[in-house]
Amino acid sequence: MQAEPITRHLRIEGRVQGVFYRASLIDEARRLGLAGWVRNRRDGSVEAVVQGEPAAVQTLIDWAHQGPPRAQVSAVQVSAAPGQAFSVFERRDTA
Numbered sequence: 231m232q233a234e235p236i237t238r239h240l241r242i243e244g245r246v247q248g249v250f251y252r253a254s255l256i257d258e259a260r261r262l263g264l265a266g267w268v269r270n271r272r273d274g275s276v277e278a279v280v281q282g283e284p285a286a287v288q289t290l291i292d293w294a295h296q297g298p299p300r301a302q303v304s305a306v307q308v309s310a311a312p313g314q315a316f317s318v319f320e321r322r323d324t325a
Contacts, residue, residue, distance in 0.1 A: 237266070237281040239311040242294055244304035246276045252321055254298035255290075262286040265316035270324045277325070281316050 242251070252268050255278060259266065264282035271277050278294075280287050294306050 233284050235282055236284050236287055237279060237311040237313055238287055238291065239309045240276075240278040240280065240291065240294055241271075241307040242276040242278070242297070242303060242305070243274075243307075245300075245302035246297060247274055249300035250298050251276050251301050254301075255294065256319055256321060258293050259290055259319040262290055264290060265319050267316070267320050267322045269322040272324060279311050279316070280319075281311075 247270050252270065255268050255276070259268075259278075259280060262282065264280050264286055266279040266281045268276060268278040280290050291306065291308055295303055297303050
């Protein structure tokens with residue numbers, strides 16, 4: 231039996247822009263079968279909403295603490311997100 235999907239909001243801080251963090255997160259999320267979105271924030275952080283099977287969501291959260299090779303993650307804030315349904319994982323414009 232498959233677990234009920236969950237949705238989490240992530241805010242990633244550190245050296246996470248200009249190091250392919252978003253592109254790498256998209257690749258990882260799609261590999262894990264997750265849906266949602268990711269975008270840069272004007273304050274230099276990266277924001278994402280991820281939705282899917284709880285173990286896959288946790289795997290992505292664990293990945294987010296390190297990110298791609300050139301990233302230097304200083305913090306990852308995770309919170310529950312509203313239950314809007316997503317069908318794909320996409321990149322959104324900077325907010």
